[in-house]
Amino acid sequence: MGTHPASPEQVDVRRLMSTAARRAVDFGSVLATTTADNPDLDWLGIALTELATAYVHTPAVDLLVRIVDVRDTAFTLIRRGVRPRQLRDAYVVAGIGCLLLASASQNLGDHASARTQLHTAERCAEAADSDALRVWARGSAALALEWSSTPAAALRFLDSAPREAVGPQTMRRTVALEARASARTGNATRARDALRRLDVLEALPEQDDEVNAFGGIFTFPRAKETYYRAGTHDLLGDAALARRNADTALAAYAAAPEQERSYGDVALARIVLTHSHLLDRDLDAAASALQPLRRLRPAERIAQLPSAVHRTRGLLTAVAGARRAHELLDDLLAAPPPLRSLDSRSESTAP
Known part of the structure; x- marks a missing residue:
């Protein structure tokens, strides 16, 4: 120990x-x-x-x-x-x-x-x-780039990732990332094609590869996949499909054991749900969808959240004007508090 x-x-x-x-x-x-x-x-x-x-x-x-x-x-x-x-x-x-x-x-x-x-x-x-580790590394690089100022670079990492000799969960993660990154860069044709390929992968029997075997964040459960689908439809402007998938993902996470509830996915799924209501010009429903985000602890406010809310502000401004956007969103757009110091005596799991 x-x-x-x-x-x-x-x-x-x-x-x-x-x-x-x-x-x-x-x-x-x-x-x-x-x-x-x-x-x-x-x-x-x-x-x-x-x-x-x-x-x-x-x-x-x-x-x-x-x-x-x-x-x-x-x-x-x-x-x-x-x-x-x-x-x-x-x-x-x-x-x-x-x-x-x-x-x-x-x-x-x-x-x-x-x-x-x-x-x-x-x-x-x-x-x-290790093909599985290689695909996860390139997929994780694509995920980081998708949230950056150069999201198109994400697709280069996904294009070069080998798709063979990995488990179905890893394959679904890669294709789901491709769908959302394509939608984020405005390539609706590629995004919809990736969603169709994701449908086909649903039929594959589950079998872990050596990365999935570590569990937790290295799996790609149905709730996470549905959240990715919601994000893709949101970026494509498909309000009804975005809402349906966001609601399904949120319900799945709520019903899951606590250790499987991704607080980051849940927060971002609520942003997608908010966008779907804004596209339908339903301000009350949008405000209600945002409310749980205000109850997040500071440590649960991942860095991707303000980036997602910036898009929310653009949609809300278009629907209700800048003043209303300021009232509803400024606290969520605030910079996160400085990271606290950690005690180096924290329990180690290394042998």
Whole structure:
């Protein structure tokens, strides 16, 4: 088990993310040269499975120290050396840790660190020759770019991601990302084609690949897929289909066990629901759909939320004028509060 330092040190979250990203850069040139046994690898996999599950329903800031600890332990094992039969697994574990840190960095608004983690995750995928990790790394890069100022770049990452030798959930995630990114860039034809291909994939029997096996954030459940469909229809201007899918996704998350309720997906699905009401010029329903967002804790207000609300402001201004948009949205558009410091004594899941 991990040990706690004798004297606690307060760690600033942004500094921690930046430091973790620099370590990811350093790690890129490392090659294992020894063949020592290390039984800790299985425990690292278990720790990442626990963290991947917790990540769905726990604010990223509360898990960050533990994720960094586990990922860095995987780096250390590879530097120190593991036997050839374990080396591939070590690279997969390190890559999964980088993907978790990429998602955390993105949700906390540190986009540069997110991109660094994604780059190292893809290098781990190449070292392990893991198609599943490769597709997830490129899909996660596309997800980050979709929310950036250059969303068209997301499609380049998806176009180059291999589609074979991965599980149905990973395939559905990739196609759902393609649909929404295409809609966001104004390519309605490609978006609708991707939605049709997503329908076809529904018939495939469920079978995990080696990334899905970590569970939690590395799965693509029906509720999340429906939320992606809602977002795609929203961007295409299909109000009725956007509302139907958003309502279905929200109902599915509400009925799911707590550990499967993605607070980020739920918040963004409510934005989609708001847009569908605005497209129908129903201001009361739109205001009602927004109300639960005001009850989010600061740590649950992911960085993507203000970006989504900016589009809401444009729609609301067109329907009701700038003054009404100001009244309904300014508190949701406010910059998130500074990230709190974390105590480096936070419990570690690394062995």
